[in-house]
Amino acid sequence: MAVVGDLRVLLRLGDFRRLLAVRLISQGADGVYQVALATYVVFSPEKQTSPAAIASAMAVLLLPYSLIGPFAGVLLDRWPRRQVFLYGNLLRAALASVTAVLMLSGVPDWLFFASALCVTAVNRFVLAGLSAALPRVVDTERLVMANSLSPTAGTLAATVGGGLAFVVRLAGSDSDAVVVLLGAALYLCAALASLRMARELLGPDPELMRPQLGTALAGTARDLVAGVRHLSQRRPAARALLAMTLMRFCYGALSVMVLMLCRYAWSSSESDGLALLGLAVGVSGAGFFAAAVVTPWAVNRLAAGGWIVVCAGAAAILEPALALPFSPVPLLIAAFLLGLTTQGAKIATDTVVQSTVDDSFRGRIFSVYDVLFNVAFVGAAGVAALMLPPDGRSVPLVVTVAVIYAAIAAAMARFDAQ
Numbered sequence: 001m002a003v004v005g006d007l008r009v010l011l012r013l014g015d016f017r018r019l020l021a022v023r024l025i026s027q028g029a030d031g032v033y034q035v036a037l038a039t040y041v042v043f044s045p046e047k048q049t050s051p052a053a054i055a056s057a058m059a060v061l062l063l064p065y066s067l068i069g070p071f072a073g074v075l076l077d078r079w080p081r082r083q084v085f086l087y088g089n090l091l092r093a094a095l096a097s098v099t100a101v102l103m104l105s106g107v108p109d110w111l112f113f114a115s116a117l118c119v120t121a122v123n124r125f126v127l128a129g130l131s132a133a134l135p136r137v138v139d140t141e142r143l144v145m146a147n148s149l150s151p152t153a154g155t156l157a158a159t160v161g162g163g164l165a166f167v168v169r170l171a172g173s174d175s176d177a178v179v180v181l182l183g184a185a186l187y188l189c190a191a192l193a194s195l196r197m198a199r200e201l202l203g204p205d206p207e208l209m210r211p212q213l214g215t216a217l218a219g220t221a222r223d224l225v226a227g228v229r230h231l232s233q234r235r236p237a238a239r240a241l242l243a244m245t246l247m248r249f250c251y252g253a254l255s256v257m258v259l260m261l262c263r264y265a266w267s268s269s270e271s272d273g274l275a276l277l278g279l280a281v282g283v284s285g286a287g288f289f290a291a292a293v294v295t296p297w298a299v300n301r302l303a304a305g306g307w308i309v310v311c312a313g314a315a316a317i318l319e320p321a322l323a324l325p326f327s328p329v330p331l332l333i334a335a336f337l338l339g340l341t342t343q344g345a346k347i348a349t350d351t352v353v354q355s356t357v358d359d360s361f362r363g364r365i366f367s368v369y370d371v372l373f374n375v376a377f378v379g380a381a382g383v384a385a386l387m388l389p390p391d392g393r394s395v396p397l398v399v400t401v402a403v404i405y406a407a408i409a410a411a412m413a414r415f416d417a418q
Contacts, residue, residue, distance in 0.1 A: 010146055015137035018196045020150060022085050023130050025193055027154040029089075029186030030123060031161025033096055036179035037116055039169055039274060040103055042263050051385035053109070054256050058381040060113050062374040064121035070371070071220055081136075081202035082194055084129045088122050089191035095119045096184035100177040130154070133202035159285065161186070166278040170271055227368055230361045236305070237365070239415055240352040243308055243408045244345055245372045250315070250401045251342045252380030253387075254323070258331060260392025266328050276328065280335050287339020294340070295347040304348040304355075305416040309409050311341035311348075316405035323398045 010016050041057040099115045130150075138146040165179045231238050258280055267273035298307045315338060322334035349369075357365050387397045 010138070010142060010149065013138060013142075015197065015201060016146065018193070019130070019133060019137050019202070020153065021193045021196075022190055023150060023154045024157040025186055026085075026089060026126055026130075026190040028157040028161035028164075029092070029183045029190060031158035031163075032165045032186060033119060033180060033183035034158075035162040035165035036169075036176050036183060037099075038259075039165070039179070039277075040176035042259050042277070051256055051260060051381075051388045054259055055378070055381035055385040056109070056113055057116075058252070058256075059378045060116045060120060062378050064117065064124055067371070068121055068124045070224055078204070080199055081129045081133045081204070082197050082199050084125055085194035086191050088126045088129075089187045089194065092119050092122050092126075093184045093187035093191065095122070096180055096187060100180040100184065103177040103180065104175065127154075129202075136202050162281070163278070166274065170274060170278075224368060227361050227365050230358065231365055231368065234356045236415075237353045237356045239412065240304070240308060240349040241369060241372060243312065243412055244349040244369075245376045246404055246408050247312060247315070247342055247345050248373055248376040249380040249383075250319075250404050251338060252377035253384045253397060253401055254319070254334075254338065255377075256381050256384035257323075257388060257392050257394060257397060258335065260388055260390070261326065261328075261331070264391045265326065265393060280332060283332050284335040284339035287336040287341075288343040290336075291340045291343035291347060295344045298344070299348055299351060303416070304351045305412055307348045308345045309413045309416060311345040312405050312412065313409035315341045316402050316409055319405060320398055320402040324395065326393045 011020075037060070038057060041053050095115060095118050099112065099119065102112045102115055134146055134150060135143055161183075165182070168179050168182060169176070231241070259277065262273045262277040262280065264273075266276055295307065298310070302310060318337050319334060322330040322337070325331075353365055353369065384397060387400075388394045
């Protein structure tokens with residue numbers, strides 16, 4: 001396979017191997033920590049989980065990525081990036097250990113969430129730093145290849161980490177704190193792995209003149225506003241982003257519903273519910289991979305806008321048909337199909353944005369995209385918290401989501417026909 005061959009070429013570069021090791025260990029730890037946080041909120045026997053608690057957990061996991069992300073680069077242009085990986089992962093190891101102690105101490109939920117929020121906030125700096133450092137360890141000819149394979153490998157590592165957390169939890173650990181401590185140990189390993197690289201290797205170059213921090217942060221905010229203004233003048237990209245934001249909202253609302261069903265409606269024990277949740281996450285992930293295979297073929301035949309119409313229209317029909325019985329098998333099928341349609345629409349949206357937005361604005365537009373993508377998911381969790389009953393069975397929520405999908409399909413079809 002070409003991908004395997006490309007990876008072999010890159011792995012011959014020693015500095016790339018060392019940077020990739022930091023990414024894999026760090027994102028593997030992220031997967032462990034995030035699953036531990038989710039299972040503590042949803043499946044702890046001593047907690048009566050509510051949709052509001054799930055919404056709070058999703059906010060902790062996702063909002064730092066959106067709100068801090070656009071400004072992280074400003075600081076990464078001032079701090080040695082190797083030191084960001086070293087001290088960032090050491091800090092996450094310490095904070096994750098604090099989270100484990102809080103889990104065992106029965107503290108108020110707000111204190112636990114504050115600790116978890118600090119861990120996920122540091123993630124944004126580490127992930128942005130990994131991307132910023134990549135050109136320092138790969139030559140220009142191989143940079144595109146590295147940009148394609150390295151983040152994908154990190155995502156797979158996070159998935160494996162999440163799976164490891166599920167296995168440890170189901171294998172007999174009586175406490176989510178044990179899983180969190182496993183994540184802390186992996187963060188420590190990532191910090192130690194960063195020491196294999198020279199302090200100056202990853203930049204930034206100290207001789208480069210950079211504006212004062214306050215000036216740079218204010219400039220970043222102005223750049224984001226300019227990006228939004230530019231986006232408003234690129235109607236195809238703006239419409240695709242709005243459609244994707246709404247589809248992400250739908251996916252988030254249904255995710256909370258499935259969490260509640262796994263916890264209360266489909267299982268008689270904590271371990272059974274956790275196993276069902278792991279299966280649902282895996283099935284939805286398979287839908288994401290299927291989208292990566294199907295979407296290039298579909299976009300070539302339908303164009304990006306047409307494929308978004310198909311994805312939203314299919315979701316509008318299949319989501320109520322499969323979800324309204326509130327049974328595990330139909331909803332697992334729905335998880336796969338909605339994973340496919342949501343990711344398929346996202347890939348198409350990426351294509352529209354890349355092809356219609358000026359290159360000088362593209363980075364800023366994708367920062368806005370990242371904010372919309374994650375805020376929509378968190379907002380959906382908040383809406384679901386207001387609509388869902390304790391067992392997760394909500395006909396109004398299912399119907400509302402289907403109507404939103406149908407509206408997206410109708411609006412995109414109308415604009416696509418013009």
